[in-house]
Amino acid sequence: MTSENKLGIVIGGSLSGGIYVRLDGEALVEDMAVGRYVTIQGKTKRFLGMITDVSLGVTDQRLTLTPPAADEKFLAEILSGTAAYGDLKVIPYLVLGNDEKSLLDGPQPVKTIPSHYAPVDIASNEDIEMVFGKEDASHFYVGNPLDMETRLCLNLPELVKRSNGIFGKSGTGKTFLTRTLLVGMLQKGSCVNLVFDMHSEYGWEGTSEKKHKVKALKQLFPDRVAVFTLDGESSRKRKVSVDFEVKIGYDEIEPEDISLLRQTLNLTEQAVEAVYQLRKYFKKNWIKEANNIGDEEDDKKLLDSLSIHESTFQNLKRGLNTLTRLPFIVENAPVKAVDRVLEYLNRNINVVLEFGRYTDITAYILVANLLTRRIYTSYRDRMEQAMAEDAAKPTPLVITIEEAHKFLNPEVASRTIFGTIAREMRKYNVTLLIIDQRPSGIDTEVMSQLGTKITALLDNEKDIDAVLSGISGKNELKGVLAKLASRQQALIFGAAVPMPVAFVPREYDQSIYNEVSRKKISTEEIEELF
Incomplete structure (x- = not known):
């Protein structure tokens, strides 16, 4: 010593x-x-x-x-x-x-x-390297332990084996952490990603901690990332290179999608049940036919035959009108978005779906749930076929969602595809990366199934307890979490790390670009980029 x-x-x-x-x-x-x-x-x-x-x-x-x-x-x-x-x-x-x-x-x-x-x-730095490993084909540098110069590395193939979470109150750098982690996943090729990008931060370009623009996934990995958008006009104004503009047809919306929107559309339980009745009667055209139901006698008889009260139907119709007014919801979509997403994912091309100006939680929940249910079904079928034929399994898929408590709160977690994925722990090679500032709003069973958690500062006692639930030494880690700086510090713990570690995330700067770029860039190019 x-x-x-x-x-x-x-x-x-x-x-x-x-x-x-x-x-x-x-x-x-x-x-x-x-x-x-x-x-x-x-x-x-x-x-x-x-x-x-x-x-x-x-x-x-x-x-x-x-x-x-x-x-x-x-x-x-x-x-x-x-x-x-x-x-x-x-x-x-x-x-x-x-x-x-x-x-x-x-x-x-x-x-x-x-x-x-x-x-x-x-x-010593050697002690930390012995525990967390050095940068190599599977380990990615995410930051530095507090008051140390050594590089903290994550084993990304181990990380994506289970669903994970990034938490922190508003303004603590959750987006910054997520973008860095996604860069690592793409650089190491440990999985393929589907990112539901609510605020357009991960696709073409994003915002740094210092509030200036930086290149995001598409510009860093042009051959391995496709940008989809719900808002073509916004993309064109921002000069974003888009691979596909998403349209959702009436016939693609199922009762399960409406059920998840019950709170945001202010639907009653009876209105949600009416959706299943209408879908059973009208088949795939149920939304179009429901919108055509009026006050005529034949229409009232139809509702009576389906055991749907008139006030219940009016409640449902108001909710459906809210959906159909969204510009990307059309009567007939020329190309099904889920087919195009799967086409890219099956080629190991990562997909970032930008929402543009449609940041309303209703649009986000509808699209994320609708696409994820169908993509999950496809992966489940492919995994079962691979196991039956002893063939190659599909590349692990990580689905990134923001505002996770809207999908995973105790009321709906057991009925959503996201709750199913979190509980199954990569059974079909599909996991979640959830980002949220209110972890206490997420179902406790789902939180317990998250393999690794990265949390920035939280100031709500319930949120802190939710993040640290089930962790050995919870009270001590609570003290560490409470002492984190309000920005650019975080605590990581769980299955992907041998022990908890408080760290300073690496800067999202030219060093990241140099690592992923295949060519050596000049000083002028670096200044232009950042």
């Missing part, structure tokens, strides 16, 4: 409650930050842990009653580190290798604790 990195010694603690460390007299309490990593050298094992609390103590309580005066600096220096000291609380997460065999086995989950007076050191 070098004197530069020396922190102190273990003075007590437990496996469940954490380890208490007495700071060395030369170690400054002010340099100790919640979320930093330390190593503890036991007699036979070396432990890696995270600082979760910093406190001050004294050997004699009289020192708190009669402390040295402000100008008695010499006396204060004498007492500091001896009679007055600093304490750390450290949660041990992993046992690191001490010998050749242990190094080959890799870091292991902690099952014991170090003995009294074990020396404590600041974790």
Whole structure:
């Protein structure tokens, strides 16, 4: 242990409650930050842990009653580190290798604790690399652990095995984090993506943390990304290169799509049930025929035969009128959007669907749910066929949705395709990447199935509890999460990382462009890009 990195010694603690460390007299309490990593050298094992609390103590309580005066600096220096000291609380997460065999086995989950007076050191860059890996064909650099220069890398093939979530209150950088993660997925080729881009940030170009425009997925990966749009006019005004303009036909809208919109369209339960009756009677033309039902006697008899009350039908008709007024909803779509999306996905081309000016939650829920249900059905059929014929399975698909609590709240999660995907944990090679600022609004069962969570600052107690539910050491991580900066800091934990880590996300700048570009670019090109 070098004197530069020396922190102190273990003075007590437990496996469940954490380890208490007495700071060395030369170690400054002010340099100790919640979320930093330390190593503890036991007699036979070396432990890696995270600082979760910093406190001050004294050997004699009289020192708190009669402390040295402000100008008695010499006396204060004498007492500091001896009679007055600093304490750390450290949660041990992993046992690191001490010998050749242990190094080959890799870091292991902690099952014991170090003995009294074990020396404590600041974790080195090599320790972090040993735990999280280095950049390679599967590991992508996402940022730096707090107060460290080493690169924090994620194993992306491991990440996409399960559904994941990115959370944080408004303005904390969720979009920035998501865009960086999507770049990594495309760069490493770990999956194919379908992104429902509510605010047009991931397709052609986006906005950086410093509020200037940066290139998004299509410009960085022109041959591997297709941009679809619901709003062709908006795309043309923004000079976005679009591959397909989406139109949704009346015949593509099913009762399940309307059921999910019950709250946003202010439909009664009876109105939703009426949709199923109308679909059964009129088949695929049910919306067109329902709009033609008026006040004539034959129409009233038809509603009576279908056991639909007139007031219920009027409630439904108002909701349907809200949908059919959307410009991208047409009576007959020349090309089914789901077929075109699947065409690109099957060729391993990622699809970003921009909503343009149609950022109303009704449009977002309708289109995302409608397309996802059909795409999921296609993937399920392909997976079952592949398993039956022992053939190649489809490339893993990650579906990115924003405002996730609208799809996954307790009232509707059990009935939506998104709830099904989250619970099935990649059964058919389809997972979710959900982005939300209100995790407490998401069904607890769905939250428990998320493999990895990345969360920026949250200031609502219910949201914090929802994100950390089911996590070992929840109370300690709560303290780490509460101390994150309001921007450009986040906490990641779950299946894709060996242990929780608070980190500073990497800058979305020319370094990312240089990594994904196949050519060496000039300074002028970099300045033009950023």
